[in-house]
Amino acid sequence: MIKKENAAHRLLRQLGANGGYLGFYYTASAIEIVMQSEVFIYQCKWLYNEVAQLYNTTPFCVERNIRTVVDTIWGQGNRKLLKEIVPYPVNAKPRNGQFIDGLVAYLAEHEEEI
Secondary structure, eight states, rough: OOOOOOOOHHHHHHOOOOOHHHHHHHHHHHHHHHHSSSSSSOHHHHHHHHHHHHHHHOOHHHHHHHHHHHHHHHHOHHHHHHHHSSSOOOOOOOOOOHHHHHHHHHHHHHTTTT
């Protein structure tokens, strides 16, 4: 299990999520996996399986808990910041894949700053 605070953790906290959600850690791990991966085109099914193995849980649980984090950020978090950092228009709550992809793109672009 990944426990150290990293750029994905900090960004999720800025967006309004916190470590009280399992999905917080699942989302941060998913972001890190995608950023370290050589795969530029990924499917969430593969990603959910990877995260589930890290945390000894099911892909369904990972998907649901990431969705909860997206819901929380969209409903009660810093939606303005989310719209600023995601490199495409976000006029409705993003799906899990869109959310992860947007944060990965932002972190990859600002890697030196974070």
